[in-house]
Every structure is written in C-alpha cells, then in structure tokens.
Amino acid sequence: MSxxxxxxxxxxxxxxxxxxxxxxxxxxxxxxxxxxHAHLGHAKSYVSFDVVVRWMRQLGYKVKYVQNITDVGHxxxxxxxxxxxxQKQARQEKTDPMEIAQFYTRSFYEDMDRMGVLRPNIAxxxxxxxxxxxxxxxxxxxKGHAYESNGNVYFSVNSFPQYxxxxxxxxxxxxxxxxxxxxRSDKQNPSDFALWKRAQxxxxxxxxxxxxxxxxxxxxxxxxxxxxxxGETIDIxxxxxxxxxxxxxxxxxxxxxxxxxQFVRVWMHNNMVTVDGVKMGKSLGNFKNLKDLFVxxxxxxxxxxxxxxxxxxxLDFSDTAIRASQTGFEKLLExxxxxxxxxxxxxxxxxxPFRTRTEDALNDDFNTPVAISVIFEFVKAxxxxxxxxxxLSGESISDALAYLEAFAGNALGIxxxxxxxxxxxxxxxxxxxxxxxxxxxxxxxxxxAKKDFATSDAIRDMLLSKNIELKDTREGTTxxxxx
RNA sequence: GGCGAAGUGGCCGAGUGGCUAGGCAGAGGUCUGCAAAACCUCGUACAGCGGUUCGAAUCCGCUCUUCGCCUCCA
Numbered sequence: 001m002s003x004x005x006x007x008x009x010x011x012x013x014x015x016x017x018x019x020x021x022x023x024x025x026x027x028x029x030x031x032x033x034x035x036x037h038a039h040l041g042h043a044k045s046y047v048s049f050d051v052v053v054r055w056m057r058q059l060g061y062k063v064k065y066v067q068n069i070t071d072v073g074h075x076x077x078x079x080x081x082x083x084x085x086x087q088k089q090a091r092q093e094k095t096d097p098m099e100i101a102q103f104y105t106r107s108f109y110e111d112m113d114r115m116g117v118l119r120p121n122i123a124x125x126x127x128x129x130x131x132x133x134x135x136x137x138x139x140x141x142x143k144g145h146a147y148e149s150n151g152n153v154y155f156s157v158n159s160f161p162q163y164x165x166x167x168x169x170x171x172x173x174x175x176x177x178x179x180x181x182x183x184r185s186d187k188q189n190p191s192d193f194a195l196w197k198r199a200q201x202x203x204x205x206x207x208x209x210x211x212x213x214x215x216x217x218x219x220x221x222x223x224x225x226x227x228x229x230x231g232e233t234i235d236i237x238x239x240x241x242x243x244x245x246x247x248x249x250x251x252x253x254x255x256x257x258x259x260x261x262q263f264v265r266v267w268m269h270n271n272m273v274t275v276d277g278v279k280m281g282k283s284l285g286n287f288k289n290l291k292d293l294f295v296x297x298x299x300x301x302x303x304x305x306x307x308x309x310x311x312x313x314x315l316d317f318s319d320t321a322i323r324a325s326q327t328g329f330e331k332l333l334e335x336x337x338x339x340x341x342x343x344x345x346x347x348x349x350x351x352x353p354f355r356t357r358t359e360d361a362l363n364d365d366f367n368t369p370v371a372i373s374v375i376f377e378f379v380k381a382x383x384x385x386x387x388x389x390x391x392l393s394g395e396s397i398s399d400a401l402a403y404l405e406a407f408a409g410n411a412l413g414i415x416x417x418x419x420x421x422x423x424x425x426x427x428x429x430x431x432x433x434x435x436x437x438x439x440x441x442x443x444x445x446x447x448x449a450k451k452d453f454a455t456s457d458a459i460r461d462m463l464l465s466k467n468i469e470l471k472d473t474r475e476g477t478t479x480x481x482x483x
Numbered sequence: 484g485g486c487g488a489a490g491u492g493g494c495c496g497a498g499u500g501g502c503u504a505g506g507c508a509g510a511g512g513u514c515u516g517c518a519a520a521a522c523c524u525c526g527u528a529c530a531g532c533g534g535u536u537c538g539a540a541u542c543c544g545c546u547c548u549u550c551g552c553c554u555c556c557a
Contacts, residue, residue, distance in 0.1 A: 274550075
C-alpha cells in the first residue's frame with residue numbers, strides 16, 4: 001500500500017504527508033458565515049474535508065479537527081463601507097443578529113448531519129473569542145505590524161514582505177490597483193486590511209477594545225482560533241479556493257507576523273460548484289440550497305455526487321448529472337442489500353486487490369472518484385459471483401461486507417447503516433409494515449405457484465404505484481421503497 | 484489588465500508518455516411466466532495547429548474557448 005500524499009497549495013505540488021507530531025494531525029477548516037441556509041457549495045467543501053478527516057483517522061492518525069462558525073457579520077467591503085450581513089438578515093427577519101446566527105448555525109449542522117458529515121472536534125465561534133482576537137491584534141501592534149487609526153486597526157502589509165505568497169499575488173502594484181476607495185479610508189496603504197473596525201452608530205454586534213467600541217475584522221478570527229486550539233503551527237488548513245486571496249493570505253500574515261513561526265504546513269483548497277456550467281450565485285438566481293435539494297434527493301446521493309469528482313476540480317451541478325448519480329448510488333445500495341441477504345455458498349471472491357486499489361486512490365490526495373470507480377468494479381465482481389449457482393462462501397461474504405463497510409461506509413461515508421439498508425425499514429411503518437409485506441408476498445408467491453399471473457402482477461403493480469418495488473430473485477421476492 | 488484552473492466519447496467524470504477508470508444514457512444478448520435487478524458484448528474519446536519522441540490524449544510552443552479569484556462568498 002502507498003502512503004498518503006496531499007496537494008499543498010503552498011508548494012503547488014503533491015507532497016508526502018508527515019504531521020508535525022507523529023500520529024497526530026491538527027487540522028483547521030474555514031467554517032460558514034451563518035446568515036442563511038447552507039447550499040451546495042458548503043456541501044462540497046465540508047463533505048470533501050469530511051473525507052479527509054475520515055481517511056486520516058482510518059489510517060490511524062488522531063485527527064484534531066477544528067472548524068469555526070463565523071457569527072460576526074462582516075462587511076461587504078474592506079474599506080469603511082458596506083453592511084453587516086448578519087445584521088442585514090436580522091433586520092429582514094425582524095429579529096436580532098445573535099438569533100440569526102444561532103438559527104442558521106443549527107440549520108447548518110442539521111444539513112451536514114444528514115449528509116453524514118462528522119462534526120468537528122471543536123467548533124469555535126468568532127463571538128466567543130473576542131479576547132483572543134484582541135490579544136492577537138495587540139501583539140501585532142506591539143511588533144509594528146499593525147497600526148490604529150480612528151478607532152480602526154489595520155495590518156500593515158508592507159511590514160510583512162511574504163504577503164501574498166499563497167495566492168501568488170505578490171505584485172504590490174497590482175494589489176494597490178485594487179484599493180479603489182483609498183482616499184476615503186484611514187489606511188496608510190490601500191492593500192492594508194482591517195483587524196478591528198470601529199462600530200458605526202446603529203451597529204449592534206460590538207465589543208469594547210483598547211481602540212474603542214468595535215468588532216473584529218473577518219480574517220483575524222481564523223488565525224486567533226486556529227492558534228488557540230491547535231498551536232502556532234498547524235498541519236493542515238483547508239478552505240475554499242476563492243478564499244486563497246485575500247482571506248488565507250491575511251491569515252498567514254497575521255499569524256506569522258505575531259509568532260515568527262510557520263503557521264500552516266499544508267494548505268488544502270477545495271474547488272467551486274457551478275450550475276449548468278456557470279457560477280452559483282445569488283445574483284444569478286441559481287443558488288441550490290440543501291434543504292430544497294433534500295426534498296428531491298437523498299442527502300447521501302448529494303454526498304455521493306460530490307465525491308464522484310475530485311475536491312480540487314470544479315463540480316458542475318445539473319439535473320441530468322445528479323440523476324445519473326442517484327441511479328448509480330442505488331445500484332451500490334442494491335448490491336449491499338443483496339450481500340446482506342445472501343445465503344452462504346462455496347464460491348470465492350478475493351477482496352485484497354480491490355482493497356489495495358481503493359487505499360491507493362485515497363492516499364493519492366484523497367482521490368474519491370477513483371476510489372468510487374474501484375468500488376463499482378468490486379460491485380460488478382460481487383454481483384457476478386452472487387449470480388452464479390455456487391454463490392459465495394461465508395468467508396467471502398464477510399470479507400466483502402468488511403470491504404464495503406470500511407471504504408464505502410467508513411471512509412467515504414456513502415453507505416447507510418445495515419438497519420437502513422434492510423428492505424422495509426424505511427424509518428416509518430417499521431415492524432408492522434414488514435409484517436404486512438410478508439403477508440402480501442406470501443399471497444403473491446401462492447398465486448405464482450398456481451400460475452395465476454394476473455393476480456401476482458396485480459399485486460406487484462399496485463405496490464409499485466405506492467412506490468414499493470418488488471424483485472423476484474432466486475432466493476425469493478424482495479421489496480424496497482423508492483424515493 | 485493581474486493571478487490561477489481547465490478544455491476527455493450522447494452526458495457526468497478520473498487518469499496517463501505505450502497496457503486506452505468508473506457512473507448514467509443507448510444497442511444487442513443471457514436469466515425470468517412477464518417485469519425489475521444482475522451479468523455478458525458493443526461505442527475506440529481526449530479543443531485546434533505545430534514541435535519533441537520509436538510512440539502523445541498525456542511533454543513543449545502557439546491559437547481558440549471556458550471557468551474562478553482580484554469586493555463578501557464554501
């Protein structure tokens with residue numbers, strides 16, 4: 001088996017992964033700003049990093065996973081303009097910012113839970129770490145990397161020559177060209193960014209600081225919380241590609257200027273979601289929020305769909321693409337069900353080569369599409385074996401189950417539990433439904449035995465109209481509910 | 484304009500200097516009372532133009548196109 005390689009955005013290449021402390025991985029991922037329901041973009045990001053965590057744990061690492069919740073509304077602009085997003089949402093919903101943050105935080109976890117995304121070990125909030133952020137800002141001022149101006153504090157980009165190294169945006173001319181509102185700003189340099197903002201009249205979420213009443217800048221929370229819980233140098237920091245600049249470059253500047261140590265050893269960046277080939281954006285009206293998608297698709301189908309492409313590739317959502325995934329996903333579940341019900345025979349199926357290839361795929365920068373393709377090749381081999389009269393030996397059956405549970409289940413998280421898989425236990429009716437179905441199937445079997453196909457087909461058709469599908473197999477008739 | 488990613492068969496989507504993933508859709512077949520499921524067979528794709536090479540879709544150059552970031556965004 002190969003060893004784990006991860007693509008590091010800092011070096012722009014795949015590197016063998018070696019954590020700072022043997023056997024332990026410290027990992028931080030930028031969490032959501034909670035002012036609306038989670039959408040497909042959040043899903044791609046957190047499902048991708050969920051697999052990163054799951055796989056490293058399966059490799060035996062103890063992973064400490066921190067993912068923040070941004071519950072301070074940041075402005076739409078780095079200058080002294082724009083509006084607090086959470087406060088704006090609060091006004092629209094006629095409530096206050098903290099309630100908005102709490103409400104959408106719960107909504108976020110609800111959606112992630114349904115997709116099988118494991119909760120982070122620590123989920124710190126920005127509002128819960130104001131003192132830590134103030135301390136970090138004070139240290140930056142002391143070391144000459146930041147300055148106060150009119151109750152605002154800015155990071156002095158000129159004091160940190162490596163600024164922009166992650167995004168490749170080192171050209172100061174280009175940086176300054178972006179500072180469009182320089183004249184109206186308190187900044188010394190247009191590319192300086194805010195660490196602390198003075199609260200304007202009417203601003204609700206604000207705190208006392210050495211510089212007066214205000215609130216922290218967006219970038220500073222991640223540096224402060226990551227260092228608080230994971231130390232001054234962390235193994236992995238993940239986030240969306242669109243945050244490379246300015247967010248992640250700012251994080252590096254804040255952390256490294258304050259500690260003089262490397263902040264992050266491996267940067268991982270997740271690519272974006274497009275819808276029918278174009279960016280998913282509010283202004284385009286093509287936002288796919290998860291709660292809407294879950295009405296039509298099983299949350300695990302969304303997860304499966306996401307993992308069928310690589311995390312560093314853009315994912316294009318379209319109706320035909322997701323439906324194709326749904327059909328494929330059902331094929332996988334069907335094979336698992338079949339395996340669970342299979343009676344032991346004498347045939348053999350060697351799982352080892354599939355296991356090795358799946359491990360190699362995941363070790364190669366978490367290549368989930370290849371891992372899934374190997375699982376499908378396995379499913380084909382499995383179905384073929386089960387089709388044959390000799391079936392599979394008890395040992396092969398348990399090997400196959402162990403393989404599927406380890407990779408499709410544990411590592412990728414796309415397998416339902418055995419209970420959910422078992423035909424009938426759709427979560428509703430439960431036992432009563434099972435018993436009623438047993439009676440119906442027995443009646444149908446008797447009709448078939450008498451060659452009364454009119455009756456047997458009628459039972460099948462009527463059940464199908466209620467979304468219950470029957471299948472006659474060698475072992476007997478099975479049934480399952482369709483979504 | 485600057486920075487970055489990418490163009491693969493009907494669709495989605497991996498990969499790679501020669502052995503040509505996988506899923507969906509489609510065609511034919513096996514099985515079945517019929518379905519469904521499953522299995523077998525089939526498509527010989529890599530934007531275009533040059534170049535390197537015994538050999539390139541994979542390396543190099545140019546052209547065209549798409550996408551993202553440069554303002555909050557996963």
